[in-house]
Amino acid sequence: LVGRTFKDTATEIKLSDDLIIGGKKVVIMAGPCSIEGEEQIMETARAVKKAGASILRGGAFKPRTSPYSFQGLGEEGLKLLKKAADETCLKVITEVMDPRDVELVGRYTDIFQVGARNMQNFYLLKELGHAELPVMLKRGLSASYNEFLMAAEYIMSEGNYNVILCERGIRTFEDYTRNTLDLVSIPVLKNLSHLPVVIDPSHGTGDWRLVGPAAKGAVAMGADGLTIEVHPEPAKALSDGQQSLKPAKFESLLEELEGIAEVS
Numbered sequence: 001l002v003g004r005t006f007k008d009t010a011t012e013i014k015l016s017d018d019l020i021i022g023g024k025k026v027v028i029m030a031g032p033c034s035i036e037g038e039e040q041i042m043e044t045a046r047a048v049k050k051a052g053a054s055i056l057r058g059g060a061f062k063p064r065t066s067p068y069s070f071q072g073l074g075e076e077g078l079k080l081l082k083k084a085a086d087e088t089c090l091k092v093i094t095e096v097m098d099p100r101d102v103e104l105v106g107r108y109t110d111i112f113q114v115g116a117r118n119m120q121n122f123y124l125l126k127e128l129g130h131a132e133l134p135v136m137l138k139r140g141l142s143a144s145y146n147e148f149l150m151a152a153e154y155i156m157s158e159g160n161y162n163v164i165l166c167e168r169g170i171r172t173f174e175d176y177t178r179n180t181l182d183l184v185s186i187p188v189l190k191n192l193s194h195l196p197v198v199i200d201p202s203h204g205t206g207d208w209r210l211v212g213p214a215a216k217g218a219v220a221m222g223a224d225g226l227t228i229e230v231h232p233e234p235a236k237a238l239s240d241g242q243q244s245l246k247p248a249k250f251e252s253l254l255e256e257l258e259g260i261a262e263v264s
């Protein structure tokens, strides 16, 4: 079902009349790594809206490496995220980690995010295959293209065809960057599949100074969207501050991207 042999026209995922992932415009998802509180998410929502983004991201259930790190605000975070998005007319994307939370998260989001660590959580994928909302599936930390596409197949084979692929960097021998962002995945995945491809330059590099160049490269290579971490005060962020852009930097990045393709 994921393959070009099944369907040879690009899949368009329509969130509203003028917001289509896989359409003509590059769709921008932006927001903090984690929802930390009302003021933080409201301020970020206003800033990314003003800059030109159309989807607000933010995690309430966080897949942290250490069990002692901030794990997210849970349902309280989802409520704050939805409120901030509604007040700024943005759509919502947020991560679901557990099949038991699909119903809960679905009440607050417009797109489910499956994190890299859960790419092969087949029970979660099957559960999302029965959901009504689109799913953005992030590539596993060391997943091949075939493994990535087969994970998408799990969702589609249960009936949900609205799947977005997200390249977020893979683990290689190089440890200067947090991950190695594989931009060639854009044409490769588009040759193999009809699904839209989104790039995450934040987790892909782990360094806010590299986010802009990686985002520009991704757009030049044909990405259908970008997901970018933005925080009003990155130095105080409870997660991923080092890779988060300040609002002003994010705004100037979107202006630069407009020179390459139409963004929304």
Ligand code: PEP
Pocket: 033, 059, 063, 114, 115, 116, 117, 138, 168, 203
């Ligand atoms: C995220 O987008 O917040 C995230 C945790 O990403 P990943 O699953 O790609 O590490």
Ligand code: MN
Pocket: 033, 034, 203, 229, 239, 240
């Ligand atoms: Mn993050």
